[in-house]
Amino acid sequence: MTVQQQPNSFRTGPDERGHFGIYGGRFVAETLMPLILELEQAYNAAKADPAYRKEMDHHLAHYVGRPSALYFAERLTEKFGGARIYFKREDLNHTGAHKVNNVLGQIMLAKRMGKKRIIAETGAGMHGVATATLCAKFGLPCIVYMGAVDVERQQPNVLRMKMLGAEVRPVTSGSHTLKDAMNEALRDWVTNVADTFYCIGTVAGPHPYPAMVRDFQSVIGKEVRDQMMAAEGRLPDSLIACIGGGSNAMGLFHPFLDDRSVEIYGVEAAGHGVASGQHAASIAGGRPGVLHGNRTYLLMDGDGQITEAHSISAGLDYPGIGPEHAWLHDMGRVQFLSATDDEAVAAFQLCSRLEGIIPALEPAHALARVVDLAPKKPKDHLMVVNMSGRGDKDLASVEAYLERKAK
Amino acid sequence: MTTRIETRFAALKAEGRAGLVTFTMTGDPDYDTSLAIAKALPKAGADVIELGMPFTDPMADGPAIQAAGLRALNAGQTLAKTLKLVSEFRKDDNDTPIVLMGYYNPIYIYGVDRFLVDAKTAGVDGLIVVDLPPEEDEELCLPALRAGLNFIRLATPTTDDKRLPAVLNNTSGFVYYVSITGITGSAAPDANKVGDAVGRIKRHTQLPVAVGFGVRTAASAAAIAGHADAVVVGSALIDVLRASLDGHGKGGPQTVKAVADLVAELAQGVRAGRSVAAE
Structure with missing residues (x-):
């Protein structure tokens, strides 16, 4: 991809029609258009309301447990002998991942809009758990669409959602994973337009979702700026995060996009390897197309049919990526890398044993690239990894994977 | 320039009756059977033919049409083959309007300009693309109008009076009123409510x-x-098509007959409808 002319700022998007360059937009059925316009208005009004901000800050501090720690990973730093490695500990948030930052904002918005019913899609189940949690707290009924394959491989999260009072609807259309869960959620929304709020879990979907979810997740990067100034007296030299739809990555990256000295890396899931065709790396192995309300990089065949993604990580197992990431890729501001299932599992084990932190399989993909990036950096290089979630949910998957490999 | 769609609706108006618009999926259950179905439709009483362009992720469709699309894709249907099917249909029928209906991505990947040229050449008259609202008119709507399609x-129950002008602007041929909020194949609409909604739309357009x-x-x-002015039937046709398939999912002459029989029944219903209303 040729790098286009650099803009004055990378932080001004999207335009009023929801475009980041050619990406984004509002590719939805007419039934949903009025709802999306209403949502955009409601979100703009909430953003401008200090009371909304104040209530959110209160819940972020007392319910979510923010700010999350910026942790110096001393033993990994020693092992690699290069960059000083820091973890942004989103795994320590209530519900165990970054997802809650976004869900809090959206559920508070749903309340303001007088919506009576919340729907969500989920892959790994972390967004579903966060949505079920906040629906319990705010007293709203919650329906979570989850691919039947994911229901199977993420049982602990299914049990958590049910315990929190949510209804989990397994999706058996298409490939039975996250993209199909999103299709079903959209079908539900088209049917129940009057009272339903669709709480999307990542920086994708029709405008205003990509921008709105980014705004809610940007608390991650804003905290990192302050915390790194306090710890080291300067900004970090590099940021690295895993990318499925890309909300944890966007939350970390966005506040740093105009600090040109900061290197930024996104890591996609390469599954069995990008060359194998069985992967979830939309930038490395896809091309621009239109799905789920936005134009972005997608995995598809020559006829424009969406192909199935593969990753050991259910949270990254999606054939697309948020439109702002697509634009940042074309602009050359973010470098996109990938990590295979094998590499992610190895990093998962390494981090567990050296740091006493069991990462989710999703950020284990970012850690897999830290393994080769960190040793090449000088010892004063400050590298921040977004530890976007904890790995309890993945223990059974990883054990089964290791048993298969041992045979 | 008058399109086949405009000519057909003018003829229906002259006859004083409503039209029947049928929806079937190209390539379902296979290319040849779907072509035979398309060819049988006008004789059975279809006034306008909508042909689905299959897509893996049809987010506004219910289970019946989702399954039809997957059957077609599994049988090897592509957008290029859909256009070929239209041109084969046109060899015997130069009057029945054909509308292609589907989602944007396959057209975007085919290439909008190339698609419009090929569709026009094949004998396509109109397009319905579910995930292109007026906000995205520059993508395909405006180029299609320039190409003579x-x-x-x-328009849906959520399209209020404030929004209707935006929806109707750049709409041509006819307006497709989706009578319920929901996916295709859902519950039956309430005819009186539909009457009110059609009246509301007609206050804004001549179409x-x-x-x-x-x-x-x-x-x-x-x-x-x-x-x-016309009634669209889709999921019901797809249901009888599916029921006619053999144990291996294969279609045959019985498939074409099953669909044509239901179309004939529906056509009678549609023809009876206006006289009922006129009484």
Whole structure:
């Protein structure tokens, strides 16, 4: 991809029609258009309301447990002998991942809009758990669409959602994973337009979702700026995060996009390897197309049919990526890398044993690239990894994977 | 320039009756059977033919049309083959309007300019693209209009008076009123509510209004025909198609007959509808 002319700022998007360059937009059925316009208005009004901000800050501090720690990973730093490695500990948030930052904002918005019913899609189940949690707290009924394959491989999260009072609807259309869960959620929304709020879990979907979810997740990067100034007296030299739809990555990256000295890396899931065709790396192995309300990089065949993604990580197992990431890729501001299932599992084990932190399989993909990036950096290089979630949910998957490999 | 769609609706108006618009999926259950079905439709009483362009992720469709699309894709259907099917249909029939209906990505990947040239050459008259609202008109709607194709927009119960002008602007051929909020194949619409909605749309446009979503029987087709310029039936046709397949999912002459028989029944319903309403 040729790098286009650099803009004055990378932080001004999207335009009023929801475009980041050619990406984004509002590719939805007419039934949903009025709802999306209403949502955009409601979100703009909430953003401008200090009371909304104040209530959110209160819940972020007392319910979510923010700010999350910026942790110096001393033993990994020693092992690699290069960059000083820091973890942004989103795994320590209530519900165990970054997802809650976004869900809090959206559920508070749903309340303001007088919506009576919340729907969500989920892959790994972390967004579903966060949505079920906040629906319990705010007293709203919650329906979570989850691919039947994911229901199977993420049982602990299914049990958590049910315990929190949510209804989990397994999706058996298409490939039975996250993209199909999103299709079903959209079908539900088209049917129940009057009272339903669709709480999307990542920086994708029709405008205003990509921008709105980014705004809610940007608390991650804003905290990192302050915390790194306090710890080291300067900004970090590099940021690295895993990318499925890309909300944890966007939350970390966005506040740093105009600090040109900061290197930024996104890591996609390469599954069995990008060359194998069985992967979830939309930038490395896809091309621009239109799905789920936005134009972005997608995995598809020559006829424009969406192909199935593969990753050991259910949270990254999606054939697309948020439109702002697509634009940042074309602009050359973010470098996109990938990590295979094998590499992610190895990093998962390494981090567990050296740091006493069991990462989710999703950020284990970012850690897999830290393994080769960190040793090449000088010892004063400050590298921040977004530890976007904890790995309890993945223990059974990883054990089964290791048993298969041992045979 | 008058399109086949405009000519057909003018003829229906002269006849004083509502039209029947049928929806079937190209390539379902296979290319040859779907072509035979398309060829049988006008004789069975279809006035306008909507042909689905299959897509893996049809987010506005219910289980019946989702499954039809997957059957077609599994049988090797592509957008290029859909255009070929239209040109084969046109060899015997130069009058029945054909509208292609589907989602944007396959067209975007085919290439908008190339698609419009090939569609026009094949004998396509209009397009319905579910995930292109007026906000995205520059993508395909405006180029399609320039290429001489009708661009048919969906209006829904959520399209209020404030929004209707935006939806109707750049719409041509006819307006497709989706009678319920929901996916295709859902519950039957309430004919009286449909009448009010059609009246509301007609206050904003001269275009004919076709009503669809949830119409399954001759009786409900007749009830809707009393209030609309045309009735669209899709999922019900796809259901009888599926029921006609053998144990291996293969179609045959029985498949074409099953669909044509139901179309004939529905056509009778539609023709009865206007006289009921006129009484």
